[in-house]
Amino acid sequence: MKFVCNPINMEYKYQFNHKDGIFNVLREAADPSMIFFNGKYFLFPSMTSGFIVSENLVDWEFHPLKDLPVYDYAPDVRVIGDYIYFSASRRSSNCSFYRTKDPIHGKFEEIEGNFPFWDPNLFVDEDGRIFFYWGCSNLTPIYGVELNPEDMKPIGEQVELIFSNPTEYGYERTGENHIFHRTPEQIEELVQSYASKLPKSKEGIIPEEGLNKLRATFGSDPYIEGAWMDKHHGKYYLQYSSPGTQYNVYSDGVYVSDKPLGPFSLAKNNPYSYKPGGFIPGAGHGSTMEDKWGNFWHASTMRISVNHDFERRLGIWPAGFDQDGELFCNQRYGDWPMKVEQATMNPWSNPEWMLLSYAKPANASSFEDGKDPLKATDENVQTWWKAASNTSGEWIEVDLKRVCDVHAVQINFADDRMTLPLPEGATLNGESTLLRYIDERKHYTRWLLEGSVDGKKYFEIEDKSETHTDLPHDLIVKEGGVKARYIRCTVKELPFNQSACVSGLRVFGIGDGELPKKSTGIKTELLSELDLSVTWENDNVVGHNVLWGFAPDKLYHSYMVFGSNQVQIGALIKGQSLYVRVDAFNEKGITEGEVYKVIE
Structure with missing residues (x-):
């Protein structure tokens, strides 16, 4: 069987993005x-x-x-x-x-x-x-x-x-x-800053029509x-x-x-x-x-x-x-x-495996202040662990707190505000406000993934220490499962010899215990014709999926929530009927909630 885990597992090209004389390097x-x-x-x-x-x-x-x-x-x-x-x-x-x-x-x-x-x-x-x-x-x-x-x-x-x-x-x-979140004053500051870089008329001014277009661009x-x-x-x-x-x-x-x-x-x-x-x-x-x-x-x-x-x-x-x-x-x-599947599929099938790594303890060989290893288990792609050095062999490890059946691991590497000189012979392309150079050179992302039951004796899960690929969101699947409590990734090589940064060392499988209890205490409040607040009682689960739709059998929208018993949904359509359901999930599985009518 084949599995995909977003983001798509592919080589994301680096680009040198030009701004104010500096080249930011990102994928x-x-x-x-x-x-x-x-x-x-x-x-x-x-x-x-x-x-x-x-x-x-x-x-x-x-x-x-x-x-x-x-x-x-x-x-x-x-x-x-x-x-x-x-x-x-x-x-x-x-x-x-x-x-x-x-x-x-x-x-x-x-x-x-x-x-x-x-x-x-x-x-x-x-x-x-x-x-x-x-x-x-x-x-x-x-x-x-x-x-x-x-x-x-x-x-x-x-x-x-x-x-x-x-x-x-x-x-x-x-x-x-x-x-x-921008105030009118902040919008005007952006407009004037951007306008200062644009061509001016013979009188040395920028036409008001151009300024109004900029105000619309930076507005809401x-x-x-x-x-x-x-x-x-x-x-x-x-x-x-x-x-x-x-x-x-x-x-x-x-x-x-x-x-x-x-x-x-x-x-x-x-x-x-x-x-x-x-x-x-x-x-x-x-x-x-x-x-x-x-x-x-x-x-x-x-x-x-x-x-x-x-x-x-x-x-x-x-x-x-x-x-x-x-x-x-x-x-x-x-x-x-x-x-x-290479066959007709049910588009609403639930996942085979559950998330095991959310908010779990994590350790690392080293880390920079503010970029500690817990950032790799917080389910937030915008935060990451960063090693204190760029030497080969820096590692990060997640403790699942119990031995679990591990079926998949997704390793998500991040880039931490790299600025580098433009490669020799490279030329910038694109329109004037979007000048960049796409790096077509070959890079490698190499690592060793190991597991352990006791934190002392480790076994190999996947070895890509000599791979010729550059996959920053690699998915490793062990369909039959492996028994492990500790999952360790040792980084061997990264593009541009940068320090190791991991935004998510995400582990999936089947945990112990019972399915979560059905979410209770559901309360909905219309904050406006376009905004809905949904709350529920705190419970001991991994997370919740808040579903909504215009009919009770068409709950096609969802918002996955971690670490909170509340979410604000701002995606409503004025005058449309509205139904809501709060599902709970833990490391064992998913329990669907009751459907609540909010707007007839």
């Missing part, structure tokens, strides 16, 4: 376009200088892209006939389309474009007509237009399709947990971006993302129509892809695909956003359309090991 992949083509799965992310290919959605192989605009964000790929069509984003010049019959070994043919766009998406209808969608702004909407298949030029005028509506759709509101209006179109049972599902990639609430919503250019109406289940909690949050700007077995999958962007707002990763989750045509995505345990 990034985002905005995935995932397709099924000639019996294989292809996934094209931003800032990867290539794409990854798989036959099973678990094991991915990297292939470089040459002679294509790899520094342009949000690459879109679609299958049209015998070809894969590729396009990417650029505002300062016209964007071309490219196509090939063999993306691995063949060349791409350019079809010259005649207008600029950002966050593109092609869609071919069953009758062969081609439609194109684009947009990425907190000022302008998602657009659509029909294209001529012969030359990919627009037919007719572009149509405005999706505008933001944050006063009625809570999930579109900007900010962490949809709470915007959400970004509406990342279009993706699917057709299912005669309905057109235009998907889009909001409110911003750097927030835990980055999500994908969906509008539905009988026609490819609308008019569109908001689907009841929104946002259909939404993961605000857990180890690594975020589930926006993605793509939806049907696999060879008829299962639907949604790939999307997950955020770290510590070293840079665009420090991001990729996730993949089961998706589908219910009996009423509502598009959904199951992200309840969306960063735990998930079984991927």
Whole structure:
């Protein structure tokens, strides 16, 4: 059996990101376009200088892209006939389309474009007509237009399709947990700082129109971006993302129509892809695909956003359309090991193994102040253990406090605000405000993973001390299980000879004891028409999953909570019915709660 554990286990390329004369070095992949083509799965992310290919959605192989605009964000790929069509984003010049019959070994043919766009998406209808969608702004909407298949030029005028509506759709509101923290004074300070670097008029001033655009950019209006179109049972599902990639609430919503250019109406289940909690949050700007077995999958962007707002990763989750045509995505345990069968699957299956490492004691060979080993067991990708030196052999160890059946370990390496000189001979690429260099050199992430029953005698779980891979979110699966109380990772080598940083040494398996008792004392309070507070009695469990939806049998949204008996949900839709359930989980399993009606 094959398992995936988000973030997707792939090589995330480093980039040298230029700002104020300094080069911040970090990994990034985002905005995935995932397709099924000639019996294989292809996934094209931003800032990867290539794409990854798989036959099973678990094991991915990297292939470089040459002679294509790899520094342009949000690459879109679609299958049209015998070809894969590729396009990417650029505002300062016209964007071309490219196509090939063999993306691995063949060349791409350019079809010259005649207008600029950002966050593109092609869609071919069953009758062969081609439609194109684009947009990425907190000022302008998602657009659509029909294209001529012969030359990919627009037919007719572009149509405005999706505008933001944050006063009625809570999930579109900007900010962490949809709470915007900038004051008007802070916004103006950002505007003036940014404006000072822009070209001025002959009189030495910046036009007020330009300043107003900057005020909108740094204000609370959400970004509406990342279009993706699917057709299912005669309905057109235009998907889009909001409110911003750097927030835990980055999500994908969906509008539905009988026609490819609308008019569109908001689907009841929104946002259909939404993961605000857990180890690594975020589930926006993605793509939806049907696999060879008829299962639907949604790939999307997950955020770290510590070293840079665009420090991001990729996730993949089961998706589908219910009996009423509502598009959904199951992200309840969306960063735990998930079984991927080569067969028709139940998209709502619970995980095989439970989280064993949350809040467990941890020890290390050394650590920097403020980056102690407990940061590797707090289920927060934005915190990490950092060794006090960059010498080979630094280690971190988790004590599970009892001998457990360990079935999987995910080792998540972090980068701690690295600044390095630009490599010799490297050149910066991209548009003026997004200049960077993607490092295509080979790097290695090498380590030894061991287990112990007593903390004295250790046995090997996995040895990658001589591997030729660079996998910062590696998943080690022992399907038959191993008995261990202590799990130790010894770091042998990392890119740029940096000090070892681990944001999550996450252990999964089956613990002892009973299933958790059903959550009690559930209280719900509407804080506004868009905000809901949910509380429950403290209990001795690992965590809770708060589910909600517009019907008692459609609890498609979830928020995983650790270390608290309260959560505030800011993703409500004004005037929509609302039902809530609080599930409890421990190291043994999951106990579902009762469904509560909040709004009729």
